Amino acid sequence: MREPAGRSRAAVAGTVTGRTLAALLSAAVLAASGYGWVELNKVRNGITTTDVIETHQPAAGATTTTAPVPGLDGPQDILVVGLDSRTDAQGNQLPQAVLDQLHAGSNDGELNTDTMILLHIPADGRSAVAISFPRDSYVQIAGGYGKHKLNSAYAYARNDAYSTLSAQGVKGTDLEQQAAVAGRKNLIKTIENLTGGAITINRYAEVNLASFYEISQAVGGVTVCLNQPAKESKSGINLPAGQQVISGAQALAFVRQRYDLPRGDLDRIVRQQAFLAGMAQQVLSADTLASPTKLNALIDAVKKSVVISSGWDLLTFMQQMQGIAAGSVHFETIPTGQNVMSSEGQSVTLVDPDSVHAFVTGLIGPAKSTTGPTTTTGATTPGNDRITVDMRDGSGAPNLGASVLDELVNDGFVRGESLTIATQPTTAVHYGSGASAQADKVAGALGGKVVTEPDAAVPAGHVRVYLGQDYSGPGAQGFRMAPRYVIPTTTPTSASITAGGVPCVN
Numbered sequence: 001m002r003e004p005a006g007r008s009r010a011a012v013a014g015t016v017t018g019r020t021l022a023a024l025l026s027a028a029v030l031a032a033s034g035y036g037w038v039e040l041n042k043v044r045n046g047i048t049t050t051d052v053i054e055t056h057q058p059a060a061g062a063t064t065t066t067a068p069v070p071g072l073d074g075p076q077d078i079l080v081v082g083l084d085s086r087t088d089a090q091g092n093q094l095p096q097a098v099l100d101q102l103h104a105g106s107n108d109g110e111l112n113t114d115t116m117i118l119l120h121i122p123a124d125g126r127s128a129v130a131i132s133f134p135r136d137s138y139v140q141i142a143g144g145y146g147k148h149k150l151n152s153a154y155a156y157a158r159n160d161a162y163s164t165l166s167a168q169g170v171k172g173t174d175l176e177q178q179a180a181v182a183g184r185k186n187l188i189k190t191i192e193n194l195t196g197g198a199i200t201i202n203r204y205a206e207v208n209l210a211s212f213y214e215i216s217q218a219v220g221g222v223t224v225c226l227n228q229p230a231k232e233s234k235s236g237i238n239l240p241a242g243q244q245v246i247s248g249a250q251a252l253a254f255v256r257q258r259y260d261l262p263r264g265d266l267d268r269i270v271r272q273q274a275f276l277a278g279m280a281q282q283v284l285s286a287d288t289l290a291s292p293t294k295l296n297a298l299i300d301a302v303k304k305s306v307v308i309s310s311g312w313d314l315l316t317f318m319q320q321m322q323g324i325a326a327g328s329v330h331f332e333t334i335p336t337g338q339n340v341m342s343s344e345g346q347s348v349t350l351v352d353p354d355s356v357h358a359f360v361t362g363l364i365g366p367a368k369s370t371t372g373p374t375t376t377t378g379a380t381t382p383g384n385d386r387i388t389v390d391m392r393d394g395s396g397a398p399n400l401g402a403s404v405l406d407e408l409v410n411d412g413f414v415r416g417e418s419l420t421i422a423t424q425p426t427t428a429v430h431y432g433s434g435a436s437a438q439a440d441k442v443a444g445a446l447g448g449k450v451v452t453e454p455d456a457a458v459p460a461g462h463v464r465v466y467l468g469q470d471y472s473g474p475g476a477q478g479f480r481m482a483p484r485y486v487i488p489t490t491t492p493t494s495a496s497i498t499a500g501g502v503p504c505v506n
Contacts, residue, residue, distance in 0.1 A: 046303035048089040050177075051310045052184040052204050075123050075364075078203040079188055080130075082115030083154070089208070089307050111155035113187055115272065118199065120364045129363050130276070132269045132333040133191060138340075138348035140444040142189035142436070144429070144451035147444060149348055153190040158183030193437050196357030199364065204309040213252055214305060218297035219288055221247035222278040224254060224271075225504035232260045243502060251275070265349075266333070267506045273331035274505050335359050384412030384445075387438050390464045391416070394424035397476075401467050404446070404475035408465075411445045416462060427468040430455035439463050446473040 116133040135151035145156040161182035165175050188201050216222060225243040237253035239246065246254055255275050261267040288294045337350035389408050393401025401418055409415050429452045431439035439452040442463050450473070458464050 046299075048307045049310045049312070050181055050184060050204065050206075050307050052181055052188060053202060053309050053311070054185065076119070076121040076203055077199045077201050078119040078121070078205060079191060079201045080115075080117045080119055081113045081154075081184075081187065081204070081206045083206055083208050084112055084114055089303075089305050111158060111183070112151040113154045114151050116150065116187070116191065118191065118201075118360075120199070122364075128330070130273070130331045131360065131363065132273065132331070133194070134265055134269060134333065134336060134349055136265055136339075136347065136349040137194075137334070137336065137351045138342060139190065139194050139351055139353070140440050141186070142193055142440060143186050144440075144443060144453070146450065148342075148344075149346065150190065150194070153187040154183035156183075157186030189436070193440055194351070194353055194356055195360045196353055197437070198357050198360040203312055206307040208305055213248055214301040215298065216247045216251040216279075218301045219247075219279070219282045219294060221245040222251060222275060222282050223502050224275060224278055225502050227504050227506055230254075230257065230260075232257050234259055243504075262506055264339075266336075269333055270505050273333075274503050277331065278502060332359075332363060384441065385414065386461070387441065388414040388416040388462045389442060390458075390462055391418040392421045392464060392466045393419070394421045395427075395467045395469055395471055396423040400471070400476065404465070404467060404471070404473070407474040408442065408445055413442065413445070421466075424466065424468045425470060426451070427471040428453050428466045430458050430464040430466060432456065432458040432460055432462070435460070435463060446471075 112135070114135045116135070118131040118133070119128060120131070121128045133150055135149065137150040138147060139150050140147050141150075141153045141156060143157050145153075148156070158179045162175065162179035165178055170178060184204060184206070188204060192199065192201060223243060223245050226239060226241050229239065229241045231238045235253040235257040236249060237257045239250060239254065255268070255272045257271070258265055258268050282288060283298065288298070334351070335355045337352065339347055339349050342348045389405065391401045391405045393404075395401065401420065405415060405418055427446070427450050429439045429443045429446070429450055431452060431454060433454075433456070435458070436452065436454070442465065443450040443452050446465070450471075455464065
C-alpha cells in the first residue's frame with residue numbers, strides 16, 4: 001500500500017480526463033437500454049459507488065433545518081473528477097506495463113484531482129452545460145486548509161483522514177475508501193464555495209488513468225483536429241496536424257499534454273472539451289449503439305474504472321439524458337486572471353470568486369430548490385457586510401486583535417465584540433451551524449493559513465476569530481498584502497465548444 005503524501009506536498013504529475021464521463025455514463029446506460037434491460041442491470045450492479053453527497057444546511061432564517069439530497073426529477077449538478085490514480089475503481093494496482101505505455105510517470109501527486117468539470121443538466125433534460133475548473137485556480141480550500149491550488153482540495157482532506165483513521169487501527173481497503181470519501185467531500189465543498197452558492201452538487205463521478213485508456217479504445221477511437229503537429233515527451237504525444245482518429249495511449253496524451261502549449265493548462269482544457277465533444281458523438285452514434293462488441297467493451301470499461309455517488313439511479317439518469325442531442329451540450333471555463341507565484345513558490349492562477357459566481361449564475365440561472373415547495377432554495381454565502389466578526393485575541397501581542405479586526409472591517413465585514421483571552425498557540429475561525437462558508441471567507445481574508453472549526457456557541461450571523469501566537473496575516477507587523485487584482489469577465493478567446501462538431505485546437 002502506498003503511503004499518502006504529506007499535507008504540504010503539492011507535487012504535480014500527469015492528468016487524466018474526467019471530460020468523457022458525462023458521455024460515458026449516459027452512453028453506457030443508453031447503450032444498455034438498446035441492448036436490453038439485463039445489460040442495464042449489469043451496469044447498475046457493477047459500478048463502484050461512494051457515499052459523498054450530504055444534506056445541506058438552509059440559508060440563515062430559513063424555517064427548515066436541513067434539505068435532503070435533491071432527487072433526479074430536478075436539475076442535476078454533477079461534479080466530474082479526473083483523479084491521477086494508478087489504481088482502478090476497485091483499488092487494484094494497474095500493471096506496470098500499462099503505466100509505461102501511458103507515460104504515467106511516478107506516483108508523486110497522484111492524489112491531485114487534475115480535471116474538474118461541473119455538468120449542469122436542467123430539469124427538462126433537453127440541454128446541458130459543462131463548466132471546467134482549471135486545476136491551478138488559487139482558491140480557499142474548504143476545511144480550513146488555507147489558500148492553495150484547487151486540485152489539492154481532495155488530497156489535503158484525504159491525507160488527514162488517512163492519518164487519523166490509520167492511527168485508529170483502520171486498515172486495508174476500508175482505510176483507502178474512507179479516506180477517499182473525506183477527500184471527495186472536501187473537493188465538493190470547495191467548488192460549491194467557489195461558486196458562491198450558485199450550485200449545490202447532488203451527484204459525483206470520478207474516473208482515473210485506466211478508465212480513459214480503456215474507454216477510448218472501447219468506442220473505436222475519437223475524431224479530433226490539431227492546428228499544429230504535437231510531439232512532447234512528458235505526455236508522450238506524437239500526432240500530426242489536422243483531423244484524425246485517436247484512441248488508447250495517444251488519446252490520453254492528447255488530453256494530458258500541458259507543456260509546449262501556447263496557453264498551458266487553458267489550452268489543455270480546450271483540448272479536453274474538444275475530445276469530450278468528439279466522444280459524445282462517437283458513443284451515441286449508431287455505429288456504437290448497434291455493435292454488441294462495442295457495447296460490451298464500453299460497459300466493461302465503465303464498470304472497471306468509474307466511481308459514482310451512492311443513490312444515483314442510472315435508469316432515471318438514462319431517461320433524462322435521452323433528450324439531449326450532441327449539439328446541446330455546451331462547454332465553458334470559469335473566468336480566471338493572471339498566473340502568479342504563490343507564497344509557497346508555486347505557479348498559480350488567480351480567481352475572483354465573485355466573478356465565478358456571476359459567470360456560473362449567468363450560465364445556469366440562480367440556485368433553486370429541487371426538493372419541493374416546503375424546503376428553501378440552496379444556501380448562498382452572504383456578502384461580507386452580512387457577516388459579523390467577533391475577536392478573541394490570544395496572540396499575546398499588544399493591540400494585535402484590534403489591528404486584525406480593523407483589517408477585516410476594511411474588507412467589508414461587520415465589527416463585532418473584541419476581547420482579550422489567555423494566550424493560545426494556534427489561530428482558528430469558529431462558526432455556528434450552517435456557517436462554514438462564512439468562516440472560509442473570513443479565513444481567506446486572514447491570509448488563508450487559518451483553520452476553521454465548528455462551534456455551537458457562535459451565534460447565527462457571526463463568526464469568531466481566535467487569534468493565536470502563530471498569526472502572521474493582515475494586521476500583523478511585517479505583513480505585506482499581495483497586490484489587488486481584477487479578473488476580466490470577457491468571454492474566452494476560443495469559441496464555445498459544443499458536442500456537435502470537430503473543432504481544431506492547439
